[in-house]
Every structure is written in C-alpha cells, then in structure tokens.
Amino acid sequence: MIRHVLQRGPWARAELMKLLFFIDRELYRRFGATVFRWKMYKYGPFSREVLDVLDDMEACGSVAAEVADDAVIYEHASTAPAELPQEVKEVADKILDVWTRRSLDDLLTYVHSLEEAKKRQPDELPPGTDGPVAAAWLGALVEELFFARRELIPQYRRLHEVRQRILREVEEGTGEGVAEITSNIATAIRQYATEIEEALAELGADPVKASLESAVEEYAGVLRLDVPVGGGKTLEDILYESQDEVLDRLHEVMMALFMEYVEINEACGGVCPPEAAQKLEKLATLELATYIIYRLHQKQKIDKKTAVATLNKITDEILS
Numbered sequence: 001m002i003r004h005v006l007q008r009g010p011w012a013r014a015e016l017m018k019l020l021f022f023i024d025r026e027l028y029r030r031f032g033a034t035v036f037r038w039k040m041y042k043y044g045p046f047s048r049e050v051l052d053v054l055d056d057m058e059a060c061g062s063v064a065a066e067v068a069d070d071a072v073i074y075e076h077a078s079t080a081p082a083e084l085p086q087e088v089k090e091v092a093d094k095i096l097d098v099w100t101r102r103s104l105d106d107l108l109t110y111v112h113s114l115e116e117a118k119k120r121q122p123d124e125l126p127p128g129t130d131g132p133v134a135a136a137w138l139g140a141l142v143e144e145l146f147f148a149r150r151e152l153i154p155q156y157r158r159l160h161e162v163r164q165r166i167l168r169e170v171e172e173g174t175g176e177g178v179a180e181i182t183s184n185i186a187t188a189i190r191q192y193a194t195e196i197e198e199a200l201a202e203l204g205a206d207p208v209k210a211s212l213e214s215a216v217e218e219y220a221g222v223l224r225l226d227v228p229v230g231g232g233k234t235l236e237d238i239l240y241e242s243q244d245e246v247l248d249r250l251h252e253v254m255m256a257l258f259m260e261y262v263e264i265n266e267a268c269g270g271v272c273p274p275e276a277a278q279k280l281e282k283l284a285t286l287e288l289a290t291y292i293i294y295r296l297h298q299k300q301k302i303d304k305k306t307a308v309a310t311l312n313k314i315t316d317e318i319l320s
Helices: 002-006 013-031 048-059 086-099 104-113 132-136 140-146 154-172 178-191 193-201 207-222 235-242 245-267 274-298 304-319
Strands: 039-041 044-046 063-068 071-076 228-230
Touching: 002 013, 002 048, 002 063, 002 071, 002 086, 013 044, 013 048, 013 071, 013 086, 013 104, 039 207, 044 104, 048 063, 048 207, 132 154, 132 193, 140 154, 140 207, 140 245, 140 274, 154 178, 154 193, 154 274, 178 193, 178 274, 178 304, 207 245, 235 245, 245 274, 245 304, 274 304
Parallel strands: none
Antiparallel strands: 039 044, 063 071
C-alpha cells in the first residue's frame, strides 16, 4: 500500500503516516481489517510497522528517503507496479483523491477532530505507574529538542504549555549543577501542581500509561538518527560531522533514558510496582534537567567542560 501511495508523488513522513492511517481507517470501516496496526499518540496516529516497512523498502531500493529542511521525504524509486486487491485500491484511491490536494495543516486539523484523537481507549494504552506527575515529563527531552514544531493532539496542548512555562522559569533562575536544577524543577512542579493536575485530567485515561509508551516511541524515532535537525541535515549528520562532545553526551543520555523506559514498559502489567513509579519520577526529572543543561550550554551560560561533566553525571544517575 505504501508503494501505491508514493506513486502519487513524494510525501513527508508525517503526511505519509496520516494518509496511510486514513486509508486504513476506511478499510476498517468497510471490511473490519487494516493493513497496519495503529496507536493514537501525542501527535496523532502512529504505526511502528509503517516505519519498519519503509526501512525495508529503502534498503531494497524501492523507496528513496531524503532530508529536506525539517522533514524526511519519501519517494517511489521502483518501476514495479503496486499490486493491491481491487477493493483496497479503490479505498486508497478515494482517500488519495481527496487528500493529495490538501495541505499538512488540513490533514492535522482533520486528524485532531477525529473521535480517536479526542478519546483514548484504556485497553490501547501501555503499562504505567501510580505516579501521575511523571506523565507531564516523560519524553520531554526529545519533544522539546526535536518535535517542537509538531502539532499536538488537543488534549496534550495544555500540558505542554504548562511544561514550557516551568522550563522557562527553571532555565532563567538556575545554576549549573544537577542537584540545584532538579531542586528548582521540584519547586516549580509544586507551584504549578493545580494546573498540572487539571491538564493531566484532560487526558482521560491513565496519563502515565499513555505517556510511557509515547516516550518509548519518541525516543525510538529519534535514535534512528534520521530525525531532521534543519538545514537538510539529520541528527546522524550532526553527530558524526560536528564532533561535538556535548552533543555526544546528550546522545548518551537519550540512549540511557530509552533503555530504562523500554525496560519499565516491558516489566509493567496493568499497574507498575511502586519501585517502577519512583524510577519514572526520577527519570522524568532528569529529562528536564538534561534539557536545561543543554539549553544553558547553547546560550553560553555554562562552558563545554561543565556541560559534559554534568551530562555524564546525569547518565550515571539514569543508569544507577
């Protein structure tokens, strides 16, 4: 089906993902089955299977991927025809006829208006914990660094706005040590406790369950290293071309967080044990601390040596 969609022209990853979701949604409505398995995350519908298939297609040369500005663009690169059952082809063509002439903003507006985006089903959510405040911060590091321009589905917007206010306040009034930063984060969280609780309540189902698996997928996406960082470059380009020691340490922090989140996600059943809840609270705070340290370095408020040493310490704390 991906080949059939790409025969209509090149698509950015975000647009391609949503077009495939629209097609699958209509297939499910008509026939009770889909081509891919989908989850509704913070930025709309997502399928890990779609990315896996795209990787395989790119490896065998049937799809070409290119980074342009802040997007990964996929283009059909094979002369072989796309072979689809007639009923699937008809549904796909109907969706493509409607949406290939519309903008990404139109796609996003429509996705966010769907009932699936407004109400998440508990049985579709990942294992979580009893520590709801952690839901406000899980995945914060990669979201702020790499996904800031993406449009969140409605119920996550207020939570994101509160988080950004907290980050600004901590960034403006903090020093360079992990202990001081984490203490300031804790103070800011207490100050915004009521707003955080109200924003979390808008998520409907268990917010930590929702945020934990979203964080796993977000980190998995970034650590593919093909995430665009601007100027037609990817994170991989920056890591290997710049030889930036601070960025290398940031990458190590992200790897450590990803490993911990995957382990907790796999270990939890319906409810995570208390020690997992405590671990998530700690990891979520260290995510915010990492972002603050990186921002302070970018603004030249701390030097490279201090940033590297602090990020090393954060990595050790994550894995301890």
